[in-house]
Amino acid sequence: MSEPCFRHLPVLLAEVVASAPANSQNLLDCTLGGAGHSQALLKKFSKATLYGIDRDPTALAASRHRLAEFPGVTAIEQASFLELPYWAERWNMSFDFILADLGMSSEQLAAPERGFSFLQEGPLDMRMDPFRQVETAAQILQQRSEFEIRRLLQTYGEERFAPQIARAIVKHRANAPLVTTTDLAELVERVVPRKFQKPNFHPATQTFQALRMEVNQEPEEIKALLDFTIENLRPGGRLAVISFHSLEDRPVKQRFREWERPCRCPSDLPLCVCGLQALGVSLQRKPIVAGAEEIEQNPRSRSARLRVFERNAVCFPGSDKESED
Numbered sequence: 556m557s558e559p560c561f562r563h564l565p566v567l568l569a570e571v572v573a574s575a576p577a578n579s580q581n582l583l584d585c586t587l588g589g590a591g592h593s594q595a596l597l598k599k600f601s602k603a604t605l606y607g608i609d610r611d612p613t614a615l616a617a618s619r620h621r622l623a624e625f626p627g628v629t630a631i632e633q634a635s636f637l638e639l640p641y642w643a644e645r646w647n648m649s650f651d652f653i654l655a656d657l658g659m660s661s662e663q664l665a666a667p668e669r670g671f672s673f674l675q676e677g678p679l680d681m682r683m684d685p686f687r688q689v690e691t692a693a694q695i696l697q698q699r700s701e702f703e704i705r706r707l708l709q710t711y712g713e714e715r716f717a718p719q720i721a722r723a724i725v726k727h728r729a730n731a732p733l734v735t736t737t738d739l740a741e742l743v744e745r746v747v748p749r750k751f752q753k754p755n756f757h758p759a760t761q762t763f764q765a766l767r768m769e770v771n772q773e774p775e776e777i778k779a780l781l782d783f784t785i786e787n788l789r790p791g792g793r794l795a796v797i798s799f800h801s802l803e804d805r806p807v808k809q810r811f812r813e814w815e816r817p818c819r820c821p822s823d824l825p826l827c828v829c830g831l832q833a834l835g836v837s838l839q840r841k842p843i844v845a846g847a848e849e850i851e852q853n854p855r856s857r858s859a860r861l862r863v864f865e866r867n868a869v870c871f872p873g874s875d876k877e878s879e880d
């Protein structure tokens with residue numbers, strides 16, 4: 556069988572593998588992609604079982620192929636983070652190591668027909684799961700109000716020229732819908748004043764990011780992922796999350812902090828009365844980032860941030876599946 560071509564180099568590979576607990580037995584990869592991380596994990600933990608999901612059917616096909624030789628691969632399912640509780644119940648499993656490598660893969664970006672890239676002409680789609688997700692980026696641009704588009708660009712793109720871009724989109728669609736990635740990229744390029752355009756940074760970058768986040772409901776998905784993972788780590792288990800921009804990294808950092816310091820008592824109380832205990836510890840103060848060599852080989856790794864959280868070895872009653880067994 557020939558290898559399906561999946562154009563994606565896993566980032567921070569050695570660092571991810573090193574962050575899994577020694578003797579990990581049950582692994583969960585929530586973002587299989589081309590399964591580069593999963594493959595390296597299975598090479599190191601040859602007796603482990605691996606469960607994996609991805610919402611993109613192309614990624615699943617590539618993962619199944621790449622992981623075919625590993626007997627430990629127990630389940631590969633098409634699912635989004637919101638569906639993880641359903642699958643974990645079916646698998647009846649909690650995990651020593653959970654990995655989430657957020658965002659899109661290079662494969663998704665490189666396929667013009669998926670509509671993620673402003674550099675290649677394609678339909679304005681951006682759905683990671685084109686079969687089960689309904690709304691495309693083109694539909695959002697055609698159907699939302701100017702106010703909603705503006706808010707979306709501000710919130711998910713942190714786009715300074717959101718009002719101007721939203722206005723131009725609404726004006727454009729009064730004559731003709733925005734259909735292709737190039738339609739949108741060129742519109743943004745016209746709207747953002749030249750003197751604010753940075754070298755080596757396409758002015759439509761943040762607009763595309765915002766639309767991708769909205770199409771795929773990424774903030775809700777990340778919240779669901781974090782809710783799920785803390786409940787489904789075994790005592791001493793670890794969660795590793797790789798993010799690529801601040802809107803992904805921020806919720807991860809905040810949740811890790813809450814898990815470490817869940818006490819809700821007013822700071823002037825001499826003793827804790829809320830009784831909320833730390834669920835574990837964040838293993839780094841600062842995220843792990845790629846070194847110069849990796850950035851040279853894989854420029855996408857430049858913005859990668861890896862954070863790892865370790866669940867307490869002893870879990871408190873009611874706070875973990877294992878302690879209920």
Ligand SMILES: C[S@@+](CC[C@H](N)C(=O)[O-])C[C@H]1O[C@@H](n2cnc3c(N)ncnc32)[C@H](O)[C@@H]1O
Nearest residue numbers: 565586588589590591592610611635636656776
């Ligand atoms: C950066 S890639 C992962 C690459 C992978 N670690 C590898 O080694 O090839 C991110 C993957 O996560 C998937 N993904 C993103 N958001 C998701 C979600 N909410 N639920 C499930 N999969 C998601 C994407 O479809 C994509 O394939």
